[in-house]
Amino acid sequence: MTKSTSPGRLGVRFGYRFNLIGLSALAIILLWGGVAVFAPHIIPHSVGEIVDTDYFGPMSRDLWFGSDYLGRDIFSRILMGARYTLGISLAAVSIACFSGVALGMTAAVAGGWLDSILSRFLDALNSIPSKLFSLVVVAAIGSSIPALIATLSVIYTPGAYRFARALAVNVNTMDFMVVARIRGEGLPYLIASEILPNILGPVLADLGLRFVFIVLLLSGLSFLGLGVQPPYADWGALVRENIGGLPFGAPAVIFPSLAIASLTICVNLLIDNLPRKIRDRSAE
Amino acid sequence: MTGNLVEIRNLRVEATTDAGRRVEIIKDVSLDIAEGEIVALIGESGSGKTTIAMTLMGYTRQGCAIAGGEVRVAGVDMVKLSEAERARIRGTRVAYVPQSAAAAFNPALTIMDQVTEVARIHKLMSAVEARAKALSLFKALSLPEPETIGNRYPHQVSGGQLQRLAAAMALIGQPKVVIFDEPTTALDVTTQVEVLRAFKAVTAQHNIAGIYVSHDLAVVAQIADRIVVLKDGSVQETGTTSQILDDAQHPYTRELLAAFRPKAQQRGPECEETTKRPLLQVDNLTVGYGPRLRDGQPLISVVQAVSLELDRGRNLGIIGESGCGKSTLARAIAGILPAYAGDIIFDGRELGKAGRGRTRNELRQIQIVFQHADTALNPAKSVEDILRRPLTFYHGMSGKARDTRVSELLGLVHLPKSVRHRLPGELSGGQKQRVNFARALAAEPTLILCDEITSALDTVVAAAVVELLKELQRELGLSYIFISHDLSVVEAICDEIIVMYRGQKVEEITPARLTAPQHPYTRLLFSSVPKLDPAWLDNLEQNADAVRAYCRQ
Numbered sequence: 001m002t003k004s005t006s007p008g009r010l011g012v013r014f015g016y017r018f019n020l021i022g023l024s025a026l027a028i029i030l031l032w033g034g035v036a037v038f039a040p041h042i043i044p045h046s047v048g049e050i051v052d053t054d055y056f057g058p059m060s061r062d063l064w065f066g067s068d069y070l071g072r073d074i075f076s077r078i079l080m081g082a083r084y085t086l087g088i089s090l091a092a093v094s095i096a097c098f099s100g101v102a103l104g105m106t107a108a109v110a111g112g113w114l115d116s117i118l119s120r121f122l123d124a125l126n127s128i129p130s131k132l133f134s135l136v137v138v139a140a141i142g143s144s145i146p147a148l149i150a151t152l153s154v155i156y157t158p159g160a161y162r163f164a165r166a167l168a169v170n171v172n173t174m175d176f177m178v179v180a181r182i183r184g185e186g187l188p189y190l191i192a193s194e195i196l197p198n199i200l201g202p203v204l205a206d207l208g209l210r211f212v213f214i215v216l217l218l219s220g221l222s223f224l225g226l227g228v229q230p231p232y233a234d235w236g237a238l239v240r241e242n243i244g245g246l247p248f249g250a251p252a253v254i255f256p257s258l259a260i261a262s263l264t265i266c267v268n269l270l271i272d273n274l275p276r277k278i279r280d281r282s283a284e
Numbered sequence: 285m286t287g288n289l290v291e292i293r294n295l296r297v298e299a300t301t302d303a304g305r306r307v308e309i310i311k312d313v314s315l316d317i318a319e320g321e322i323v324a325l326i327g328e329s330g331s332g333k334t335t336i337a338m339t340l341m342g343y344t345r346q347g348c349a350i351a352g353g354e355v356r357v358a359g360v361d362m363v364k365l366s367e368a369e370r371a372r373i374r375g376t377r378v379a380y381v382p383q384s385a386a387a388a389f390n391p392a393l394t395i396m397d398q399v400t401e402v403a404r405i406h407k408l409m410s411a412v413e414a415r416a417k418a419l420s421l422f423k424a425l426s427l428p429e430p431e432t433i434g435n436r437y438p439h440q441v442s443g444g445q446l447q448r449l450a451a452a453m454a455l456i457g458q459p460k461v462v463i464f465d466e467p468t469t470a471l472d473v474t475t476q477v478e479v480l481r482a483f484k485a486v487t488a489q490h491n492i493a494g495i496y497v498s499h500d501l502a503v504v505a506q507i508a509d510r511i512v513v514l515k516d517g518s519v520q521e522t523g524t525t526s527q528i529l530d531d532a533q534h535p536y537t538r539e540l541l542a543a544f545r546p547k548a549q550q551r552g553p554e555c556e557e558t559t560k561r562p563l564l565q566v567d568n569l570t571v572g573y574g575p576r577l578r579d580g581q582p583l584i585s586v587v588q589a590v591s592l593e594l595d596r597g598r599n600l601g602i603i604g605e606s607g608c609g610k611s612t613l614a615r616a617i618a619g620i621l622p623a624y625a626g627d628i629i630f631d632g633r634e635l636g637k638a639g640r641g642r643t644r645n646e647l648r649q650i651q652i653v654f655q656h657a658d659t660a661l662n663p664a665k666s667v668e669d670i671l672r673r674p675l676t677f678y679h680g681m682s683g684k685a686r687d688t689r690v691s692e693l694l695g696l697v698h699l700p701k702s703v704r705h706r707l708p709g710e711l712s713g714g715q716k717q718r719v720n721f722a723r724a725l726a727a728e729p730t731l732i733l734c735d736e737i738t739s740a741l742d743t744v745v746a747a748a749v750v751e752l753l754k755e756l757q758r759e760l761g762l763s764y765i766f767i768s769h770d771l772s773v774v775e776a777i778c779d780e781i782i783v784m785y786r787g788q789k790v791e792e793i794t795p796a797r798l799t800a801p802q803h804p805y806t807r808l809l810f811s812s813v814p815k816l817d818p819a820w821l822d823n824l825e826q827n828a829d830a831v832r833a834y835c836r837q
């Protein structure tokens with residue numbers, strides 16, 4: 001005995017359900033992604049050009065988000081900053097989480113000496129303060145975008161490893177792992193097909209958090225002059241360089257902060273509201 | 285207030301599927317429980333017996349909701365209460381004994397902390413009183429070492445003991461109604477007798493009413509005053525225990541009764557002596573844990589020098605109480621837990637002790653089906669994915685051929701095709717076990733090690749599965765090793781039965797030759813199997829020496 005009720009207003013297309021919050025978060029992330037790609041073509045002013053006679057100028061028809069501490073157009077600088085913030089952080093978080101999670105699951109499944117060696121090595125890496133580590137790396141090989149991405153990935157791999165290993169160890173003790181092992185399955189199948197689907201939710205949530213951390217560390221590095229080099233700036237650097245405008249309530253400091261907030265919050269909202277596969281097909 | 289402690293009226297429970305479709309799973313059920321009365325809900329898995337029992341606490345599983353009707357417990361309608369009000373009633377007026385005690389205990393806390401938790405939360409008594417009360421319950425439930433068992437952690441006691449501890453947890457708040465959700469299904473028959481006696485004594489002593497969910501008519505016959513037969517979420521028949529047992533009206537009830545009486549096995553001609561070599565030969569197998577001692581023995585040996593032989597196309601039963609090493613023996617044969625000493629010779633070739641040392645074909649030929657389908661199936665993978673993998677892995681199948689085979693396998697274990705897209709968590713216990721068995725069949729093995737596979741199934745389905753196993757055996761020449769504490773199943777299908785006790789083989793019985801069991805432990809085991817006679821438990825007289833010697837009380 002069944003009663004069909006109308007499925008959610010977003011419809012049930014392709015057998016997946018995607019709710020409104022997830023969809024709007026995805027829209028904002030895609031918007032920032034589009035901005036990052038097309039920034040050079042859409043900025044109204046050049047990022048280094050001084051266009052206002054006053055510093056910390058208010059919002060106006062010409063300067064949408066006001067001007068910064070040197071009188072440059074903040075709107076243009078935010079659009080260009082999206083490239084650096086989004087690109088570097090996404091690349092770094094993907095590398096860190098991929099390697100951390102893969103190593104963590106491997107350690108949990110393989111156990112024994114491999115687990116010990118990996119765990120001790122990554123714990124040692126984890127014990128180095130992250131800012132200090134990046135300062136040393138940048139001082140040694142200079143600041144470039146690939147170097148920044150590599151440094152940030154190395155810093156955040158041990159955390160992702162620990163997290164994934166802790167989750168995978170629990171899954172590893174279940175009977176279905178015994179069944180798969182005794183079937184003769186190899187390590188790649190065990191981690192990719194038996195363990196990963198069971199830890200995917202928490203791992204994605206962790207990825208969201210780690211992305212936020214990376215955005216913040218990148219901002220810190222840029223503030224010290226070791227991140228993205230002027231006249232270009234990522235969003236973190238924009239907040240730091242205009243922090244003097246805070247007492248005046250200058251839009252120059254508020255809008256970059258809003259940009260960071262909108263991106264990090266949307267990433268987390270999207271992860272919490274990923275599309276879910278619908279398995280009850282009998283209604284169709 | 286009327287005379288009945290529990291009054292369920294026109295109860296309807298609905299579940300919402302992820303496509304937003306609503307399915308009525310309980311259809312207009314009404315039932316009463318008088319004070320001190322035990323009512324049994326009996327039916328196959330998925331018939332809604334647990335769902336109805338849970339509504340006594342105002343609880344429904346996630347995705348389900350009470351759509352209508354009322355559930356009055358001592359005059360209070362649980363449906364209309366707020367969650368906070370329900371929480372006050374749970375544990376003090378209504379308590380619950382779960383089916384799987386292993387999942388109900390927190391592995392990080394001691395047993396005593398968890399048993400007395402109800403008293404602490406509801407501030408019923410002081411900590412000292414609670415401990416004393418727990419101790420008396422431990423004694424009443426005939427747990428071993430009642431003074432110290434509370435200091436242990438859940439993994440340090442056996443499954444049967446844990447089940448009784450879960451009952452102690454439920455009873456400590458002195459509830460008026462207790463929901464027993466298949467509490468003895470996972471127990472050994474010898475322990476089950478004790479537990480049933482303890483339940484019966486405790487409920488009678490405190491005048492506790494109970495709702496007893498079970499699929500085992502013989503167990504229900506011992507403890508229940510009335511029986512409610514359920515199917516597909518509606519009541520089929522209600523009557524006193526003797527009415528249902530002797531004068532069943534409804535065809536479904538009759539089917540249930542018929543399934544309980546296993547047909548005598550039509551055995552083939554007694555061992556034709558055509559098979560020259562046995563399919564599986566196990567010689568002096570010793571299995572254990574911990575480092576190897578100087579004499580080559582493990583620190584803790586679970587199975588000690590057990591030998592057995594199994595001919596092709598024949599079945600071997602291994603019975604014994606929980607903790608006797610029967611599952612460990614199966615794990616050693618499968619190569620999951622490498623044996624310390626002894627030989628496993630399969631089809632004339634000696635197998636490596638660990639699974640890693642065996643070829644893929646050797647692994648394919650011996651499949652093991654685990655007792656707990658909950659943990660044996662990956663909760664993140666659909667039934668289809670679970671069944672596809674062995675087909676791809678062992679037989680290299682893909683695409684249409686593989687999908688057809690998945691449908692065939694589902695048909696073999698009597699599951700509808702619609703379950704292929706479901707996750708294990710969306711199946712009932714019995715359905716999960718059938719998927720679990722279908723996965724083993726997918727490998728097309730020669731020998732299947734069945735570790736208590738029917739203990740989670742309803743009698744009707746278990747009988748059907750036993751029939752299915754026989755059928756497959758005739759067609760494919762399969763052999764089974766049946767590990768069980770359910771003697772009726774073992775007797776129905778096995779040519780040889782090995783009785784194990786504390787890691788040793790105590791006796792070997794051939795049912796076909798009708799040799800009477802000689803060993804006192806075997807006799808105890810056989811006499812403990814419940815019969816479809818309400819007076820069986822009360823009249824049961826067991827050799828007191830044997831009970832003392834072998835029940836570890």
